[in-house]
Amino acid sequence: MSISDLANADLDLRNVCGWPRHLQLALSSLLGVVVLVVGYFLVIDGQLQQLDSARVQESNLKEELEQKQLLASNFDAYQEQNKVMREMLNSMLQQLPGKTEIAKLLVDISQAGIGNGLEFQLFKPQQEQMKEFYAELPIQIQVTGTYHQFGNFISDVAALSRIVTLHNISIRKQDKAGSGKLVMDLVAKTYRYLSEEEQAELKKAKKERKK
Secondary structure, three states, X not given: OOHHHHHHOOOOOOOHHXXXXXXXXXXXXXXXXXXXXXXXHHHHHHHHHHHHHHHHHHHHHHHHHHHHHHHHHOHHHHHHHXXXXXXXXXXXXXXXXXXXXXXXXXXXXXXXXXXXXXXXEEEEEOOOEEOOOEEEEEXXXXXXXXXXXXXXXXXXXXXXXXXXXXXXXXXXXXXXXXXXXXXXXXXXXXXXXXXXXXXXXXXXXXXXXXX
């Protein structure tokens, strides 16, 4: 039977059992295909998407597991490195003067200049600048002398047991005619470690400013 014959055939949809055998088989095959297609889009496609998502999640979990295994295998090395860093930090903190030691450090800086023949025109400590766990104390300095004396002074300050850094160094000729001396302006900065009470007060002040 051709398609045209099928179109012209008088088929009763309410009595499929009365159709010719080959038409019943064709209808059954067509219904089977429809069921498979609908089933694919309604069930299988969704399950395939879930499978892809599960594969991506599995890959991410494997990567996370590998990273954790790497961290676990290096845990002892990390602990040793942390110990070394703490020792370095403690060593650096010991080089920061306490509040009662600042006055002596200022004397040491001035003595380093006087001992090298420099004449102080200005030695003026500024207001402390509070940081997270330390305070920074800038000192404005102006001295007169020679290049050689300046070099020795800077070398002696760098050799102090406490941390002192020098900033904004400028050198110019002295205004006095024929003096042959130079003038050096700079800012020396020294630092001191804040006590636990001072750190607590600093944190409290920061919180109050944010309100």
